[in-house]
Amino acid sequence: MSSLSKKVLEGDVRSASRLMRNIDDGAESATQDLRALFPKTGRAYIIGITGSPGAGKSTLTDRLIAAFRKQGKKVGVIAVDPTSPFTGGAILGDRIRMQDHATDPGVFIRSLATRGNLGGLSRATGDCIRVMDAMGQDVILVETVGVGQDEIDIAQMAHTTLVVTVPGMGDDIQAIKAGILEVADVFVVNKADLDGADRTVRELRMMLELRHAVKAPPMDHDAHHRMVRAKAEGRHEETAPAPQEWEPPILKVVAAKDQGVDALVKAVEDHQAFLDKTGQRKEKERARAAMQFVALLRERLLRSALERLERERGRLDEVAGRIADRQADPYALAEELASQLRE
Amino acid sequence: MSSLSKKVLEGDVRSASRLMRNIDDGAESATQDLRALFPKTGRAYIIGITGSPGAGKSTLTDRLIAAFRKQGKKVGVIAVDPTSPFTGGAILGDRIRMQDHATDPGVFIRSLATRGNLGGLSRATGDCIRVMDAMGQDVILVETVGVGQDEIDIAQMAHTTLVVTVPGMGDDIQAIKAGILEVADVFVVNKADLDGADRTVRELRMMLELRHAVKAPPMDHDAHHRMVRAKAEGRHEETAPAPQEWEPPILKVVAAKDQGVDALVKAVEDHQAFLDKTGQRKEKERARAAMQFVALLRERLLRSALERLERERGRLDEVAGRIADRQADPYALAEELASQLRE
Numbered sequence: 001m002s003s004l005s006k007k008v009l010e011g012d013v014r015s016a017s018r019l020m021r022n023i024d025d026g027a028e029s030a031t032q033d034l035r036a037l038f039p040k041t042g043r044a045y046i047i048g049i050t051g052s053p054g055a056g057k058s059t060l061t062d063r064l065i066a067a068f069r070k071q072g073k074k075v076g077v078i079a080v081d082p083t084s085p086f087t088g089g090a091i092l093g094d095r096i097r098m099q100d101h102a103t104d105p106g107v108f109i110r111s112l113a114t115r116g117n118l119g120g121l122s123r124a125t126g127d128c129i130r131v132m133d134a135m136g137q138d139v140i141l142v143e144t145v146g147v148g149q150d151e152i153d154i155a156q157m158a159h160t161t162l163v164v165t166v167p168g169m170g171d172d173i174q175a176i177k178a179g180i181l182e183v184a185d186v187f188v189v190n191k192a193d194l195d196g197a198d199r200t201v202r203e204l205r206m207m208l209e210l211r212h213a214v215k216a217p218p219m220d221h222d223a224h225h226r227m228v229r230a231k232a233e234g235r236h237e238e239t240a241p242a243p244q245e246w247e248p249p250i251l252k253v254v255a256a257k258d259q260g261v262d263a264l265v266k267a268v269e270d271h272q273a274f275l276d277k278t279g280q281r282k283e284k285e286r287a288r289a290a291m292q293f294v295a296l297l298r299e300r301l302l303r304s305a306l307e308r309l310e311r312e313r314g315r316l317d318e319v320a321g322r323i324a325d326r327q328a329d330p331y332a333l334a335e336e337l338a339s340q341l342r343e
Numbered sequence: 344m345s346s347l348s349k350k351v352l353e354g355d356v357r358s359a360s361r362l363m364r365n366i367d368d369g370a371e372s373a374t375q376d377l378r379a380l381f382p383k384t385g386r387a388y389i390i391g392i393t394g395s396p397g398a399g400k401s402t403l404t405d406r407l408i409a410a411f412r413k414q415g416k417k418v419g420v421i422a423v424d425p426t427s428p429f430t431g432g433a434i435l436g437d438r439i440r441m442q443d444h445a446t447d448p449g450v451f452i453r454s455l456a457t458r459g460n461l462g463g464l465s466r467a468t469g470d471c472i473r474v475m476d477a478m479g480q481d482v483i484l485v486e487t488v489g490v491g492q493d494e495i496d497i498a499q500m501a502h503t504t505l506v507v508t509v510p511g512m513g514d515d516i517q518a519i520k521a522g523i524l525e526v527a528d529v530f531v532v533n534k535a536d537l538d539g540a541d542r543t544v545r546e547l548r549m550m551l552e553l554r555h556a557v558k559a560p561p562m563d564h565d566a567h568h569r570m571v572r573a574k575a576e577g578r579h580e581e582t583a584p585a586p587q588e589w590e591p592p593i594l595k596v597v598a599a600k601d602q603g604v605d606a607l608v609k610a611v612e613d614h615q616a617f618l619d620k621t622g623q624r625k626e627k628e629r630a631r632a633a634m635q636f637v638a639l640l641r642e643r644l645l646r647s648a649l650e651r652l653e654r655e656r657g658r659l660d661e662v663a664g665r666i667a668d669r670q671a672d673p674y675a676l677a678e679e680l681a682s683q684l685r686e
Contacts, residue, residue, distance in 0.1 A: 035674045038672060042669060289664070290660060290663035297648055298645050301644040303681070305644055305684050307684075307685065316633055316637070320632040324385075324625070324632040326384075329381060330635065333636070334636070335643065337643070338640075340683050340684050341650075341651050342650065
C-alpha cells in the first residue's frame with residue numbers, strides 16, 4: 001500500500017484531496033490507490049440528495065451537515081454538477097460552502113464536474129464515495145441535480161435518496177417528479193413556508209398512491225392465490241405477510257430557517273433502520289456496486305478503445321471527419337472494436 | 344439492402360417506426376439496416392431544443408413543426424425524456440402531440456426514453472436522427488431537458504441548438520443557464536408575456552458579454568502581436584480580421600400564443616446561413632459524428648464486455664454481490680476486460 005493510501009486511511013484530508021485530484025487527472029497511481037483502499041470501504045452511510053434546479057438542495061445539504069456534525073459524525077459531501085465545467089458554477093458553490101465549514105476538520109466537501117467525451121461523471125462520483133468512505137467519513141452526502149440520466153444513476157448510489165422539491169414549480173415538473181418517484185426514499189418539500197406547500201404534499205401523496213394502485217394487483221393476486229390454495233388444501237393460513245415495503249414519507253422543510261431538518265434526519269435514520277431490519281441494505285449495496293462497476297467499466301473500455309482506434313485509424317476528430325464525410329462507417333468501426341471483447 | 348431499409352429510404356413511416364423499434368430492442372438486423380442507410384444520410388438539418396423543465400419546450404416544438412410545415416418541409420421530431428420509463432411521461436406527451444399532427448404525413452414524431460444500465464440514450468438518439476434523415480425528413484427537431492450531462496451532449500448533436508428559458512425561475516437556474524451557455528446558438532425567452540421577461544433577456548445578455556470578456560484577452564493579445572510585428576517589419580497591415588463568431592440572438596417568444604415564432608425560424612435560418620458561409624457547418628457535423636460515434640462505441644463495448652463477464656464470472660448482479668461483499672475487486676475486473684482492447 002502506498003503512503004498516500006495509508007494516509008487516506010488515517011483520515012488525512014490533504015492526502016484524500018490529492019488522491020481525488022489524481023483520480024480526476026486519470027493518473028495510473030490513482031487506480032492502484034483505489035484498489036488498495038477498496039477492501040477498507042463499505043462502512044459509510046450514503047445519502048443522495050437530488051431534485052429540480054431551484055429546490056434549495058445546497059442549503060438543505062448545509063443543514064444536514066450541521067445536524068450530523070451535532071451527532072459527532074464525520075461528514076463527507078460530494079456536490080455533482082455536470083454543467084459547471086463551462087463556467088465553474090459548482091466551484092463557486094463549493095467555495096461558499098467551504099467557508100461555512102472551513103474550520104471544521106470533521107467535514108470534507110468536494111465538487112465534481114468532470115465531463116469530456118468519456119462521460120466519467122458517474123465513475124468519478126463512485127470513486128470519490130470510496131475515498132471518503134476509506135478516510136472514515138461516517139455519512140456521505142451526494143448532491144445532484146436530478147433531471148438527467150446520469151444524475152438519477154448517481155442518486156441511486158445512495159442508501160437513502162432524498163428527493164427535494166418546492167411548492168409551485170411549472171407543469172413539466174410533474175414529469176420529473178414522476179421520473180424520480182421510484183428512486184425516492186424520502187420526499188422533502190423545501191421552502192414549505194411558501195404558498196402551495198400543502199398542495200405539493202397532496203400531489204406527491206397522490207402520485208405515491210397511484211404508484212401503489214398500479215403496483216398492487218400482482219401482489220394481491222399472488223396473496224389471493226396462496227389463500228385459495230391453502231383453503232383448497234384444507235389448511236388454515238394467516239393472510240400472507242405483506243411484502244416489506246418502505247413508504248416514502250413526505251416532509252415539509254424550510255432549510256433556510258432550519259425548520260423540519262431534525263424530522264428529516266429522523267426519517268433518514270428510520271429508513272436506515274428499515275434497511276437493516278429487512279436485509280434490504282445488502283440489496284441496496286449490491287445495486288450500488290453494480291452501478292459503480294458499470295460506470296467504471298464503461299469509461300475504462302472507452303478509453304482503451306479510443307487509444308486503439310487512434311493507433312490504428314487516427315485521432316477521434318480525424319475519424320469523425322471521415323464519418324461526417326461518409327467515408328468511414330461508424331457502425332462497422334464500433335463493431336470491430338467491440339469484437340475484441342467477444343473472443 | 345434489406346427491404347425494410349429500402350422502404351425507409353422511400354419515406355415509409357411504418358417501416359421507419361419498425362426499424363426504430365428494432366433499434367430499441369437491440370435487434371441484430373437493426374445494425375445492418377443502420378449500416379445500409381448510413382451513406383444516404385447527412386441531408387437533414389438538425390435543430391436541438393433544450394432548456395429547464397417548465398420552460399414550455401413541447402409547445403415551442405409544436406409551433407416550430409407548424410412553421411416548417413408551412414414552408415413545405417418534412418419534419419421529424421425526437422423527444423428525449425430520460426425520466427419517463429418509470430411512468431411513461433414522454434409517451435403521454437407524445438400521444439398528445441401525435442393527435443395534433445396525426446393526419447399530417449409530413450410529420451414524424453418519436454419519443455425516446457431508453458434507460459437501463461447500458462445508458463444508451465445518446466446512442467439511441469443518434470440512431471433515430473439517422474433513420475429520420477434517411478427517410479427524408481428535411482428538418483429534425485431534437486427536444487431534451489437540458490440539465491444532465493447526456494442531455495447536453497444530445498443538444499450538441501444539432502446544427503442549431505435553441506436554449507429555452509422563461510422569466511423568473513429560481514436561483515439555481517443561473518448555474519444551468521451558465522452550463523448551457525456554450526452550446527446555445529439561439530436563446531429563447533419563452534412565456535415572454537410574463538413579468539420579468541426583459542430582466543431575463545438582460546441577464547442572458549450580461550452572461551454572453553461576460554463570456555466575451557473572459558474569452559477576449561487572448562484574441563486581442565494575438566491581434567496586437569500581429570500588429571506590433573507588422574509595424575516592426577515596416578509593413579502596413581489592416582487590423583486582423585475578427586474571427587467569425589456567431590452572436591447568439593436572444594428572442595422573446597410566447598409559444599402558447601404563437602408570438603415570435605416566425606422571428607425564431609428566421610434566426611435558425613440565419614444561423615444555418617452563417618454555418619454554410621463560414622464553413623462551420625462541416626465542423627459541427629464532425630463534432631456530431633464524434634459524439635454519435637462515442638455514444639455508439641460506449642454502448643457496444645459495454646454490452647460485449649458484460650457478455651464476456653457473464654460467460655467468465657457470472658451475471659452482473661452476482662458479480663456486484665461479490666463486489667459489495669469485498670470478495671471481488673471492481674478495479675481489477677474492469678482493467679482485465681479493458682486490457683482485451685489494448686493488445
